[in-house]
Structure formats: C-alpha cells, structure tokens
Amino acid sequence: DAGVIQSPRHEVTEMGQEVTLRCKPISGHDYLFWYRQTMMRGLELLIYFNNNVPIDDSGMPEDRFSAKMPNASFSTLKIQPSEPRDSAVYFCASTSGEEQFFGPGTRLTVL
Amino acid sequence: SQQGEEDPQALSIQEGENATMNCSYKTSINNLQWYRQNSGRGLVHLILIRSNEREKHSGRLRVTLDTSKKSSSLLITASRAADTASYFCATDAKGSNYKLTFGKGTLLTVNP
Numbered sequence: 001d002a003g004v005i006q007s008p009r010h011e012v013t014e015m016g017q018e019v020t021l022r023c024k025p026i027s028g029h030d031y032l033f034w035y036r037q038t039m040m041r042g043l044e045l046l047i048y049f050n051n052n053v054p055i056d057d058s059g060m061p062e063d064r065f066s067a068k069m070p071n072a073s074f075s076t077l078k079i080q081p082s083e084p085r086d087s088a089v090y091f092c093a094s095t096s097g098e099e100q101f102f103g104p105g106t107r108l109t110v111l
Numbered sequence: 112s113q114q115g116e117e118d119p120q121a122l123s124i125q126e127g128e129n130a131t132m133n134c135s136y137k138t139s140i141n142n143l144q145w146y147r148q149n150s151g152r153g154l155v156h157l158i159l160i161r162s163n164e165r166e167k168h169s170g171r172l173r174v175t176l177d178t179s180k181k182s183s184s185l186l187i188t189a190s191r192a193a194d195t196a197s198y199f200c201a202t203d204a205k206g207s208n209y210k211l212t213f214g215k216g217t218l219l220t221v222n223p
Contacts, residue, residue, distance in 0.1 A: 004153075031209055042215040043154075043199065056210060091153055095209060098142060102153035 004103035006092050012109045018080040021106045024073055025094030033100065034067055034077050035091040043091075049075065082110045116214050117200055123220040130187045132217040134200030135180075141203045143176055144211065145185050148197045157185075157198075190221045 005024040013019055025032045033048040047057040052069045060067070064083070069075040079086055087110050093100040117134050124130055134143070142161045146154040160167045160176045160183065167174045173186040187194055197218050201211040 033211075035213075043213040045210065045212070048210060050208070055208065093154075098159055098203065098209065099144065099156045100154075100209075100211060102146075102155070104153050 004092055004094055004101055006090075006103035006106050008106060009104060010107050010109075012111065013082055014111050015083055016081045017110075018078065019082045019086075019108060019110075021077040021090050021092075021108070023075045023077070023092030023103060025075070025092070026101055027073065029094035029096045029101070030072070031095045031100075032069060032075050033093040033095075034075070035093065036088045037091060037105070038088045046077070079108075082108075084110045086110050117198070117217045119217060120215070121218045121220070123222065124190055125222050126190060126192055128190055128221075130190050130194070130219055130221070132185045132198050132200075132219070134183045134185070134214055136183075136200075136202045137181065138202075139205045140178075141205055141207070143174075143183050144201045144203070145172075145174060145183075146199045146201060146213075148199065148216070150196075154199065187219075190219075192221050192223045195219060195221045 007022045030051050034046040035043050037043045046059045047067045048055055049069045065079055067077045089105045089107050091102050091105045093102045140162050142159050144159045145157045147157055148154045158169045158172055158174050160174045171188045176183045197216040199213050199216040201213045
C-alpha cells in the first residue's frame with residue numbers, strides 16, 4: 001500500500017488566492033482527518049470524516065476553510081481566500097481503528 | 112486547547128543513553144498513543160496504551176500510564192542517532208470517536 005497520499009507537497013500562493021489541498025487515504029480506512037501544524041499552535045485537528053460524512057468540524061478556523069470527501073478515496077481542504085496566517089503544514093491522516101496513518105503533508109506558504 | 116502536554120520541550124543526549132519523555136493530560140481517555148515525527152515528515156505511530164493498562168513494551172520503547180495522575184511516560188532505551196525526532200503524545204478521550212488530541216511534542220536530539 002502506498003500509504004496516505006497528499007498533493008501538492010509544497011504550495012506557495014499570494015494572499016487572496018484560493019488554495020486546494022488533496023488527500024487520498026489508505027484503501028479500506030473509514031476515518032479521515034485533516035490537521036494543521038504550526039510552531040506556535042502545534043498540531044491542530046481541523047475536521048474529520050467517517051464514511052465520507054463530516055463528524056466534527058469544530059477545529060475549522062473560519063468560513064474561509066472548507067473540506068469535502070466526495071468518496072472513500074478522496075478528500076479536499078480548500079482555503080478561499082487565503083491569508084498569510086494560513087501558512088502551515090497541513091496533514092491528512094486515515095484510520096480504520098485507533099492508530100492513525102499520516103500523509104507526508106503539504107507545506108503551504110501564503111505571501 | 113491541547114489535551115496532552117509533553118515535557119521536556121527539548122532533550123539532548125548521547126548515543127547509547129536512555130531518553131525519557133513525559134506527557135500529562137486532562138480528561139478521561141480510552142487510550143494514549145505516542146507518535147514520532149522526523150523533520151519535514153508526517154507523524155508515525157509508535158505505540159498505544161489503553162486506559163486499563165499500566166505498562167507496555169515494544170522493542171526499545173517502554174510506555175507507562177498512570178490514569179490517577181493523568182500522565183504517561185515514554186522511555187527509549189539505548190538511543191541511536193536515528194532516534195533524533197520530535198515525539199508527541201496523543202489522547203483518545205472517552206466518547207471522542209477516534210478523535211486524537213496531540214501535545215506540542217518533545218524534540219529529542221541524540222548526538223553520535
């Protein structure tokens with residue numbers, strides 16, 4: 001298995017632009033999590049899905065952030081419009097039980 | 112707010128020495144997990160200990176859990192330079208449905 005796949009690995013954009021991050025979970029996993037990691041705030045859970053349904057989005061910072069999971073093998077996290085304070089590493093993780101498997105992350109820089 | 116808080120924030124040791132990291136948390140848990148993150152990479156699961164367990168071993172790793180003190184420790188024995196990484200504890204709170212809350216981590220540096 002290739003593990004959790006995220007794209008792009010790096011994204012540099014200008015303030016005000018739309019950013020879309022993508023994730024392919026491990027096949028057979030029915031939970032998918034989106035995290036954001038910064039030096040100041042550490043690793044924060046943004047939203048998670050079970051069987052493609054959002055369960056808890058209380059960590060989504062504001063309406064500029066949205067996430068979808070149209071099917072079991074694909075999820076997106078969208079930021080529109082992006083701001084410099086959104087600069088961070090965004091991780092996707094999946095699980096079918098307790099241990100979570102993380103992707104390599106997307107390093108987002110908003111100028 | 113962060114559920115787990117690790118200490119120390121940073122630890123530097125020599126190869127061959129043991130490294131101990133601690134984690135404290137606030138609410139009742141189903142389990143507590145430890146993850147490792149190498150620089151620029153995603154987190155990797157190391158070990159899970161359930162709330163009814165007190166100690167668990169996996170290779171050079173030893174984890175203890177004290178639910179009365181709401182604390183856990185991770186011991187890495189005979190450390191190697193390759194163990195250099197950040198280590199995070201994560202708690203699965205009761206009723207959370209597999210949602211983990213991570214601490215800010217301990218940065219371990221093992222000097223050759």
